[in-house]
Amino acid sequence: xxxxxxxxxxIADPRFPPIAKYATVEFREECAGSCRLxxxxxxxxxxxxxxxLHWANMTTPEYLYICKGCYRCIEECTKGIFSMAVNPExxxxxxxxxxxxxxxxxxxxAHTGTVPVSGAGYRGPFVGEGFDSIWTDMSxxxxxxxxxxxxxxYINTVVELSRRPTRLQFNPDGSLATEMxxxxxxxxxxLFQEPTFGLLSEKEFLSVxxxxxxxxxxxxxxPERYSATLQDCASTLVPRLTRANYRDHTQxxxxxxxxxxxxxxxxxxxxxxxxxxxPDLFLCVGMPLDAKAASRAxxxxxxxxxxxxxxxxxxGREAGxxxxxxLKDMIREVHLTLVENHIRHKINLIxxxxxxxxxxxxxxxxxxGDAVAVDTPLLIAxxxxxxxxxxxxxxxxxxxxxxxxxxxxxxxxxxxxxxHSQLLxxxxxxxxxxxxxxxxxxxxxxxxxxxxxESFGPMFGTRKVTGIG
Amino acid sequence: xxxTTTRETEIAETPSLYRNPIGKxxxxxxARCISCGLCARLCPYGVHxxxxxxxxxxxxxxxxxIGPQCAANDFFCVRRCPQRALSTALNPILETxxxxxxxxxxxxxxWHMAETGDLPYMDLEYxxxxxxxxxxxxxxxxxxxxxYLDVPDDEIDTTIALNRRHDGxxxxxxxxxxxxxxxxxxxxxxSVLVGRARAAKRxxxxxxxxxxxxxxxxxxxxxxxxxxVATGLFGVREQTILYAPVVEFKYAQGAKPGLGGHLLGxxxxxxxxxxxxxxxxxxxxxxxxxxxxxxxxxxxKHLDWIKEVNPRALVSVKVSTPTDADMVAVGSYYAGAxxxxxxxxxxxxxxxPDIAKKNIAMPIEYAIPKVHxxxxxxxxxxxxxxxxxxxxxxxxxxxxxxxxGADGAVIGTADLVALECxxxxxxxxxxxxxxxxASTDPELGxxxxxxxxxxRLVNMYSAWRRQWCELLRxxxxxxxxxxxxxxxxxxxxxxxDEDERQKYPxxxxxxxxx
Numbered sequence: 001x002x003x004x005x006x007x008x009x010x011i012a013d014p015r016f017p018p019i020a021k022y023a024t025v026e027f028r029e030e031c032a033g034s035c036r037l038x039x040x041x042x043x044x045x046x047x048x049x050x051x052x053l054h055w056a057n058m059t060t061p062e063y064l065y066i067c068k069g070c071y072r073c074i075e076e077c078t079k080g081i082f083s084m085a086v087n088p089e090x091x092x093x094x095x096x097x098x099x100x101x102x103x104x105x106x107x108x109x110a111h112t113g114t115v116p117v118s119g120a121g122y123r124g125p126f127v128g129e130g131f132d133s134i135w136t137d138m139s140x141x142x143x144x145x146x147x148x149x150x151x152x153x154y155i156n157t158v159v160e161l162s163r164r165p166t167r168l169q170f171n172p173d174g175s176l177a178t179e180m181x182x183x184x185x186x187x188x189x190x191l192f193q194e195p196t197f198g199l200l201s202e203k204e205f206l207s208v209x210x211x212x213x214x215x216x217x218x219x220x221x222x223p224e225r226y227s228a229t230l231q232d233c234a235s236t237l238v239p240r241l242t243r244a245n246y247r248d249h250t251q252x253x254x255x256x257x258x259x260x261x262x263x264x265x266x267x268x269x270x271x272x273x274x275x276x277x278x279p280d281l282f283l284c285v286g287m288p289l290d291a292k293a294a295s296r297a298x299x300x301x302x303x304x305x306x307x308x309x310x311x312x313x314x315x316g317r318e319a320g321x322x323x324x325x326x327l328k329d330m331i332r333e334v335h336l337t338l339v340e341n342h343i344r345h346k347i348n349l350i351x352x353x354x355x356x357x358x359x360x361x362x363x364x365x366x367x368x369g370d371a372v373a374v375d376t377p378l379l380i381a382x383x384x385x386x387x388x389x390x391x392x393x394x395x396x397x398x399x400x401x402x403x404x405x406x407x408x409x410x411x412x413x414x415x416x417x418x419x420h421s422q423l424l425x426x427x428x429x430x431x432x433x434x435x436x437x438x439x440x441x442x443x444x445x446x447x448x449x450x451x452x453x454e455s456f457g458p459m460f461g462t463r464k465v466t467g468i469g
Numbered sequence: 470x471x472x473t474t475t476r477e478t479e480i481a482e483t484p485s486l487y488r489n490p491i492g493k494x495x496x497x498x499x500a501r502c503i504s505c506g507l508c509a510r511l512c513p514y515g516v517h518x519x520x521x522x523x524x525x526x527x528x529x530x531x532x533x534x535i536g537p538q539c540a541a542n543d544f545f546c547v548r549r550c551p552q553r554a555l556s557t558a559l560n561p562i563l564e565t566x567x568x569x570x571x572x573x574x575x576x577x578x579x580w581h582m583a584e585t586g587d588l589p590y591m592d593l594e595y596x597x598x599x600x601x602x603x604x605x606x607x608x609x610x611x612x613x614x615x616x617y618l619d620v621p622d623d624e625i626d627t628t629i630a631l632n633r634r635h636d637g638x639x640x641x642x643x644x645x646x647x648x649x650x651x652x653x654x655x656x657x658x659x660s661v662l663v664g665r666a667r668a669a670k671r672x673x674x675x676x677x678x679x680x681x682x683x684x685x686x687x688x689x690x691x692x693x694x695x696x697x698v699a700t701g702l703f704g705v706r707e708q709t710i711l712y713a714p715v716v717e718f719k720y721a722q723g724a725k726p727g728l729g730g731h732l733l734g735x736x737x738x739x740x741x742x743x744x745x746x747x748x749x750x751x752x753x754x755x756x757x758x759x760x761x762x763x764x765x766x767x768x769x770k771h772l773d774w775i776k777e778v779n780p781r782a783l784v785s786v787k788v789s790t791p792t793d794a795d796m797v798a799v800g801s802y803y804a805g806a807x808x809x810x811x812x813x814x815x816x817x818x819x820x821x822p823d824i825a826k827k828n829i830a831m832p833i834e835y836a837i838p839k840v841h842x843x844x845x846x847x848x849x850x851x852x853x854x855x856x857x858x859x860x861x862x863x864x865x866x867x868x869x870x871x872x873x874g875a876d877g878a879v880i881g882t883a884d885l886v887a888l889e890c891x892x893x894x895x896x897x898x899x900x901x902x903x904x905x906x907a908s909t910d911p912e913l914g915x916x917x918x919x920x921x922x923x924x925r926l927v928n929m930y931s932a933w934r935r936q937w938c939e940l941l942r943x944x945x946x947x948x949x950x951x952x953x954x955x956x957x958x959x960x961x962x963x964x965x966d967e968d969e970r971q972k973y974p975x976x977x978x979x980x981x982x983x
Contacts, residue, residue, distance in 0.1 A: 084566075
């Protein structure tokens, strides 16, 4: 058996107190002063250890970032002077898509590298837009599950990004006649790409690249980002080039395993030219995930391209339209177009934009992707608050530009480690041991529309509300 | 079949463990108060206290207040106070408490039921959450007034039969259409577990050991305790199988479908380690699945093993909700199960990976009708007791689950809420639950007594029973068994035309900050 893929996570403490949801509020003027039953001294989580003095000696009230929301101080204070509020800073985190909950959870994963675990059941909405309208299946009794997360069975998360011959041919003596194309594999179906905001310094960029290198994945980068410091990680980088400029970057191409060319009519004519000097070069075409993506993918799949990289919007939606469809529907459209034309197996599809959680990786693959590329979560791992101040040229509240690369890359490695573990959880539950087998395997998922129709339809008739209601 | 009911006499006021319970409204008394005692004399809800031998103002028990709507009453303390020293308002803390599934009002409503045994008199929506789907969008049809059956609660039958196979095993019946879900010794305080068992005995229902073994303290209540056989086989002995009226095979659980149980090392105290025969402080991972079961034949072998060991035990099969839930149910029937228990993905009390809770397996609302219909088509529905769980939060959810096709529900989280769980979700690590419910810590684990647990649960289920009785009366039914599969009595808001939808309470909406 091959050596198990393992990501080496280590605790990487936050530089700034992570902004938590709860903020205790105390009306100190009502405090008894030296109460023997003071709840601050009895806090189970000891969050008041620096702030349990007589109120006259306390420092300025502060948000208690580590409050767990058990409400005991509120319910036990002899004077009833405590209350609880949602930390105003917590409300400012992120936006409607990159919610405070996602950011907060990503911080914890980047800190510890562990799977987020909590008690008391699920707390969220019944169903949501996009990926939140899909449930993954699980195996029961007659279909074996896989027990990979704790190491009893090996679940392989490797995916390929290289093209495949449509069929093999053999010589009369039984030897292989087909000339085999080189194989490019990455150990997790997660690639990195530059976020559209927030990469503020060379140090920060270097942190991301080093993390990608450490994990063994690839990172899409603009050629302007290259510098001498990246020499050791050249094979990790996938330069994003165009028909017009790739000849100016021959040195980058020589050092790379894969390059991405921006889609352009006739771009396929460049493939053979690029491989003239580098037959082992893997080629990817990048394009927006818009209404034309599926038909264009069909054209490109008939060439000897290895992969197509589709860019959805930062919020995981179709590009270039006022009524954008969710990423899940776009992946299905591209995937099914290729399946219906019997050519899906030839090419690999990478989707990016709005991949925010580990579950998005699994669901992207189930919808038909081979891999995803992440961006904003890389920033969040480095403590970004998704405040977008940098877009306006304002200062970064967590000084992302000053991160120490060793620490920052470990945070990203931790995040991917946590995502990898969660991927194993999901794959184990539905009994698939190969990430490659997840591609388009919608049979291992359950979709809102189908469940409503099959389970509720016979009871309630026809649904009168469109969407998720 | 034995017919017993929960009598009102079993209810006893069982106050909060805490000095300042959280309510929907706050009442503030300012320094102008002269402690005249008028408010204490006026308020019928006991918000204000004044003792003859203590002249200082006492903080109001504001969790009992009905809030500004009290202005319609003569006894409205805010208006009647001669010093204008009182005020009332919505408690701002409500914004921080609860979540989409268990709203703040649902939590407060259940704390009230557990304390008083009665339904809340303040304006609390304790039957619907903010989830925006499933039970929160399903309503009972507006009943026809002429169907109303004017009989007292004592004449309404809420019993369910657990053994409908007529296989020579006991024809066991429960007085309520629900029993307690598995919580293991290790994940939950022993006093809570024993208190649940005591409540089950008084209510003539059951509770389950979960995966954590069979503490000696359970033995006096063994006729009301299900022995769970889970993949870790912790505490599974011939003796513990012989104790049990029902033995439950846990193939999967809704909190982490497709994944094995996981008790973090911090919770493996010497007592827990001893009963599970493991090492103190060492995390315990249960395998998944049963590696001895890969077919219905293997499944039958498992059930036969239990039936052979204990000829008087009924056998329950607990599974989660995969896409082929219906096939699993029929397979379990043919393997010889008396009870098939489906645990949907949104439930669970113990620690579980967030990704599993949200994403793996289907919500129970979808599984119930699917399984019910398939069992009917296969001609075996009448021989199987079908229990549902996983996100069934309150009495109306139970009733909806029954109308959709289940015989009853298995309850976990609501039991914990009755014990003042605030759903902070920090059950899993360190010393465990700060409120002493899900903790084996020597200090925290002794916050709650067995007696308090028992009475709070008896109170809450008594309040639930009242709701079921009233519902059944509205449809002219005398037994909850008449409600099984009556999906014609249900509507789903998203399946109604706009004018019809207006007749029903809308799905509560709120953007909860998680």
